[in-house]
Amino acid sequence: MSLDPWTLAAIVGMALATYACRAGGYWLFSKIRPTAFLRSVLSYIPGTLFVSFVLPALVNGGLQPTAGAVVTLGVMLRTRSLAWSMLAGTAAAWAVWSLR
């Protein structure tokens, strides 16, 4: 049950940064009136943010995550179930990994 000071500092930093995101967006928007252009930018953020998260991970990770992602996406489109798509995708990534 050790508690390393650097690890604790990293955890506190992550916690503060995350809460700043959770509460900060609401706080900011309750203070300002966003313009139509800003609202338009915001409407594109969720999708482009997730694409920007996933694509580089696939390009830099190679076959294993790519196979997993294809299966995850396929199962998600078919079942609309987060649980099944994650399990199937992870199983596919695992299969590729064990075939190497």
Place this chain on the structure above:
Amino acid sequence: MTAGPIVFTRHGMVRGARAAVPLIIGLVPFGVVTGIACQGAGLSLLEAVLMSASVFGGAAQLLVLGNWASPAPVIAATLAAFTVNLRLLLMGPVLSPWFDRLRGWRLWGSLFLLVDQNWGLALKEMNAGGRDAGWIFGSGLVMWLQWVVLTAVGHTLGAVLKVPPGHPLFFCGLAVFVSMLAGMWRGRLDVVPWIVASGVAVGVSLLWPGTFYYIVAGAIAGSLTGAIRDTWRA
């Protein structure tokens, strides 16, 4: 849209908590893998539980834990948590019809308990005419509790299983994003912004390996492209 004032009741919390129960199935592998990743990165059980209880963000935790070092990378971890969770900035404002009526712990506590999954469900509830803002607190609390417990379970399992870094189990973290991406596709208007976002993100990740700026760089480039195009057309 809503009939009558927004309230915050115990009854609403219980209904939110009940609605969040099916989400547990989706989060079991995610939470356990995060616990295993904590153990693999060398965190103690106490540190793992503290991280999950205070950060409560699986994607950021997995990303940081995959790049952990000794001593702990304080600045890199903080920046990574910020960039990965920037999306949360955009979720709070959407629920402002509820949040605007709340004060004190009800407001700031509900915001702390906001995650992608219960946000999606709460949005549906609000749009269906739901007036009880306790819903988000109740659903978030159930998810937070199970997140902390699953991290502890994963940490304990990790000590037994000794899962090496790079193991396909950790694909789970990416899988959450891939499956949620399916629900974000709105049609043809997303084609160009998503292509620009992918190109910029991949480019930045190759130019600047080991950092997480590519996520925000790609999102900003893609979103600006979409907004500029829409303004140009209008």
